[in-house]
Amino acid sequence: MSLRLGLPVAAGILAADQASKWWILEVARLPEVGQIPLWEAGPFGLDLTMVWNRGVTFGLLSGDSAWNQVALALVAIAIAGFLLRWMARAENRLTALALGGVVGGAVGNVIDRFRFGAVVDFVDAHAWGWHWYVFNVADAAIVCGVAALVADALFRPKAQPKEGS
Template sequence: MSLRLGLPVAAAVLAADQASKWWILEVLRLPELRNVPLLALGPAGMDLTMVWNRGVTFGLLAGDTVWHQLALVLLAALIAGFLLRWMARAETRLAAVALGAVVGGAVGNLIDRLRFGAVVDFVDVYAGSWHWYVFNLADAAIVLGVAALVADALFRPKATAKEGA
């Protein structure tokens, strides 16, 4: 049952992520433009800004060598496999859906690494001179999925022991 909930979420996240990256690269051609203002609310806003992330979260473990990229691809594939196994055993609907979001995002970024040697990041949120790390839809799905997993673990009703057991 958990896979029937999580896998469609993973597929939807993956499709939306790859479609958004195709649009950014092929239609908008953001690498040529570098930056497109999108939304300004006084000193805060959101731009489309092209970044090729050769690392993992927040650019950590970045590197340009082939071996480095292969190591990141292998690590991402192992994590996705672990998450799929966890999804198959998920105890709640929320956990299954959250794991689907994380898996879809992880696979979306894995595809980027295989195609480009880096992840396509393009959403730049800022307030004044402060900018959050540039991210993509896959990253957003991963963060929201992890937040939902934490909420599920913290707020799930505790199972009660049966009387006389």
């Protein structure tokens, strides 16, 4: 049951992620344009800004060598495999759906590493002159999925012990 919930989420995130990256690279041609302002409201803003991320979250462990990209991709594949196994045994719907988001995002970024040697990041949110790290659909799905897993672990009602135990 859990895979029937989580796998369609993973597939949807993967499709949305790859479609958005295709649009950024082929239609908007953001690598040549550089930046496209999308929305401004007072001190808040959202732009499309092209960044090639050669590391993991927030650019950590970045490197230009092909071996670095292969190693990061292999680690992400191993983690996705672990998460798929967890998804198959998920105890509730929220866990299955959250794991689907994380797996779909991880696979989307692995595809980028193999195709380009880096991950395509392009969403630039900012406020009061401070810019958050540039991210993509896959990154957002991973963060939201992990947040849902943490919230579920912290706030799920505890199972009551059975009488007579």
